Structure formats: C-alpha cells, structure tokens
Amino acid sequence: MNWFNNSIAFVIIYMVVLFCVLPIGVKTAEEAGEAKLPGQADSAPVNPRLGFKFLLAFAISVVLFGIYYVVGYYDLLGLRDLFTGGA
Secondary structure, three states: OOHHHHHHHHHHHHHHHHHHHOOOOOOEHHHHOOOOOOOOOOOOEOOOOHHHHHHHHHHHHHHHHHHHHHHHHOOOOOHHHHHHOOO
16 A cells, blocks of 8 residues: 555545535525525525535545555455455
8 A cells, every 4th residue: 555545545535525525404595595696596505615514524534544544554354365365
C-alpha cells in the first residue's frame, strides 16, 4: 500500500460518502414555506449547507479510511493469502 493507492482510495471513499450526505436535511422553498424566485427550479434547496456537508463527509471518510488502512496494513482479512495461492 503506497501513498498513491491510499490517496486514490481516500478520494473514492470521500466521494461516495459525500454523495450519501448531500441529500440530508434538504428542503425546497415549498417545504420551507418561502417564496420561490423567478426562474428557480421547484427542486432547488433553500439552504443546502454545503460547507457543513463537506466537513461531515470528510470526517466520516477519515474514519472509514482509517478502518481501511488498519485492515490493509495488518492484513486482517487474509486477502494476501487468497490472491497468492496461500504460499
């Protein structure tokens, strides 16, 4: 496991977590009881709180990557034996 593989794994984990976190707490103007602006899409969120969601996704990704790294570093699943034929 070198730094390049780890960085790619972290980016993939981060993007998956980010797309899972994005829809949390989103309300449209109709659900929030506010008036829509002219030309605004019906599904546009009122307050998406993107900064908070980026930080939340980063924190969750750090924890998940830590688990990934420990499992890979200590070979806890025994995948090395599986792919090398047990030798």
